[in-house]
Amino acid sequence: MSAADKPTLAVIGGSRAYDLLAKGGFGKEAECVRPGTPFGKSAPVHLFEGDGFSYYFVSRHGEKGYDLSAPFVNYRANIYALKELGVQRIIAWSGPGAVNPDYKPGHFAVPHDVIDQTRRRESTFFENTGLGFIRMSEPFCPEVRGALISAEGKEGSHCHENGVYLCAEGPRLETSAEIKMFSQWGADLVGMTLVPELFLAREMEMCYAALCYVTNYAEGVKERDFRKGELFEGMLSEDERRNVESAVGLFPRVVTSALKSLASMERRTEDRKERRCNCRHAMERYRKSGKIGTDILKEVNKNRRMGGS
Numbered sequence: 001m002s003a004a005d006k007p008t009l010a011v012i013g014g015s016r017a018y019d020l021l022a023k024g025g026f027g028k029e030a031e032c033v034r035p036g037t038p039f040g041k042s043a044p045v046h047l048f049e050g051d052g053f054s055y056y057f058v059s060r061h062g063e064k065g066y067d068l069s070a071p072f073v074n075y076r077a078n079i080y081a082l083k084e085l086g087v088q089r090i091i092a093w094s095g096p097g098a099v100n101p102d103y104k105p106g107h108f109a110v111p112h113d114v115i116d117q118t119r120r121r122e123s124t125f126f127e128n129t130g131l132g133f134i135r136m137s138e139p140f141c142p143e144v145r146g147a148l149i150s151a152e153g154k155e156g157s158h159c160h161e162n163g164v165y166l167c168a169e170g171p172r173l174e175t176s177a178e179i180k181m182f183s184q185w186g187a188d189l190v191g192m193t194l195v196p197e198l199f200l201a202r203e204m205e206m207c208y209a210a211l212c213y214v215t216n217y218a219e220g221v222k223e224r225d226f227r228k229g230e231l232f233e234g235m236l237s238e239d240e241r242r243n244v245e246s247a248v249g250l251f252p253r254v255v256t257s258a259l260k261s262l263a264s265m266e267r268r269t270e271d272r273k274e275r276r277c278n279c280r281h282a283m284e285r286y287r288k289s290g291k292i293g294t295d296i297l298k299e300v301n302k303n304r305r306m307g308g309s
Helices: 015-024 075-084 142-155 174-185 197-203 238-267 286-290 296-305
Strands: 009-013 028-033 045-049 054-059 089-093 112-118 165-169 189-191 207-213
Touching: 009 238, 015 054, 015 238, 028 054, 054 075, 075 197, 075 296, 089 142, 089 197, 089 238, 112 174, 142 207, 165 174, 174 296, 197 207, 207 238
Parallel strands: 009 054, 009 089, 089 207, 112 165, 165 189
Antiparallel strands: 028 045, 045 054
């Protein structure tokens, strides 16, 4: 594959990605690699061929099941690997709980903002430096968000076109007091996976947005009896479970439609690297001041050699 033909699109799959992989939900797989990075090995990266375009796919939590909970994902290795492969735009998915009761199990949401409540995760490629002081007025890329919202609209399912996603540390679920506090802060959804992934992608000047499917009401939003041995210990009714399953089944179509739209957008530009959003300029002032060069991966590697964590 020539450099011009290399995919610039990627999907990072969250909960249930392994199920869809096993069922062939994303079509024809061309190859699978697991790149080594300065931060250890990434998760396996699958190359899929779509309808006139191709893209990479990473299953965040494992290949055969939920083998790795959110706090222990090697986010830096995954983002570094995708950047090294030439990815410019990332669609991520997550299965958060609803803090806002208007967001019901089985609904989709395309969040526009985020609250970071993680505690022990490596959230920068440039530790022990003065780099990474970057603006977060739009944490999620507006172009990728637009493609997701448009793709969801074609399916006719219930999609919230905005939302504030609060990322908790995990792996435990949140207490009802925490959820009450998150609601007062303005959170609509609570999950564990989009941070630091989206911040790392921005440091790499990659576009990133997320498609969420609501898996349950968060603790205390709806009164639910404890049912031992069940998923979420009874936080999900049978009807809600069916709605969630229906949403998961739609994921391949929605994501593929959004990817197709983004691929078409790239073909309409003379330079495939040209993007109209500001994501690609996140580190520009450091380049202008001479603190970094044009090759950001080279700068990351240099920082690692000089003793960055």
